[in-house]
Amino acid sequence: MITPTKGISPDRCLLAIGAQILLQLDEPRSVSQAWSRLKTWRADHAHTSPVSFGWFVLALDVLYSMGAVALDQDVLVARSTDAALLER
Template sequence: MILPTKGISASRALLTVGAEVHGLLKAPTSVAALWEEFSNSRKQAGSRERLTFDWFSLALSLLFSMGLIEIGNDGRIGRSRVSPPTVGE
């Protein structure tokens, strides 16, 4: 699920989807606006694989657990201002 497998293509792996989402986060935004921007960017790129909102939310959960995004007091999602912990800390 997180990495590509025999049953999950590289473009659907949560790490890949998370990287795409993280790249779109230029400024704090709502989940709905981020989902819309993500969907549009995949369509413009000509992606044939349709990703559901469930899969998108799993990618957000992965990014949050990795410390790469944070949720502001206003409920908007943005890039984390704190460096994620390194292995062994």
């Protein structure tokens, strides 16, 4: 589910959806704005596999658990991490 499996195609796994969500967070956005932009982005890039709102929320959960996004005053914010800081 998080990564591709026999039953989950690569464009529907939670990591891929999460990466697509991060592309939409070039600036802080509400959850509904991020959802709307993700649907538009997927249609523009010929991703025909359906992604439900529940699947979108699961991908957000994965991103949050990895520290890639934060919710700040009801707005999603992409968090940048410096690889050099993680090595210490």
